[in-house]
Amino acid sequence: MAIKKVLITQQGRKFYAKSVDEDLHTQYGFIKKDELKKAKEGGILKSNTGKEFFVFNPFFIDLYRKIKRDAQIIPLKDIGLIIAETGINKESRVLDAGSGSGALACFLASIAKEIVTYEIREDFIEIVKSNIEFLGLKNVKIKNIDMYNEIDDKDMDVVILDLPEPWKAIESCAKALKAGGFLVSYSPSVPQVADFVNALRKNESFVYLKTSEIAEREWEVEERKVRPKSRGIGHSGFLSFARKVESS
Secondary structure, three states, X not given: OOOOEEEEOOOOOEEEEOOOOOOEEEOOEEEOHHHHHHOOOOOEEEOOOOOEEEEEOXXXXXXXXXXXXXXXXXXXXXXXXXXXXXOOOOOOEEEEEOOOOOHHXXXXXXXXXXXXXXXXXXXXXXXXHHHHHHHOOOOEEEEOOOOOOOXXXXXXXXXXXXXXXXHHHXXXXXXXXXXXXXXXXXXXXXXXXXXXXXHHHOOOOEEEEEEEOOOEOOEEEEOOEEEEOOOOEOOOOEEEEEEEOOOO
């Protein structure tokens, strides 16, 4: 079911109304359905207890935060680095191998021309299909393909691997990418990074660029009380980047 309205308190708590044909119940009381229907974008609604909510029509990012999740997803902080380093844009064709819940493929589909995502598990494929439908995306293709052993797409601008053994997919990536295209591997552990980069450096089809990680620390700001929140996103994964070259 799609989200019809997003409500945010002054303190930043978010609530999602899946329908405007029924009252929205929250820990701060309920908001009547008639008020939800008539609410103006950016306006204020009050619950029966007097709590104020700012009300919005959902943007893509609001819907994205409510997608189904099973496999661990690549967090937004890391997706941001992928986009910044590869320059993914409205003309880009991107191959994502290791769909998982489809979070990366779905997010990139909101800015890229075409996304193809490979997944070998049927249960994950069903989740990805559900998320594609939920977000209303028309430019994502999901294929039941093992990236280690085969490739079904060529002339891609970017290939992103979220696989347990990404070094086994390097040859497939070389076939999939156009010259100058970017290869990105996302791995949570140091041994995975080492094995991937060492294999990459031995492959004449690629030039290795760098490996990075992003740590995000959210801050609490209340008057002059300014301090890091006790909980934050530290290590999630390492991102390794390379570019396809014309091998001799």
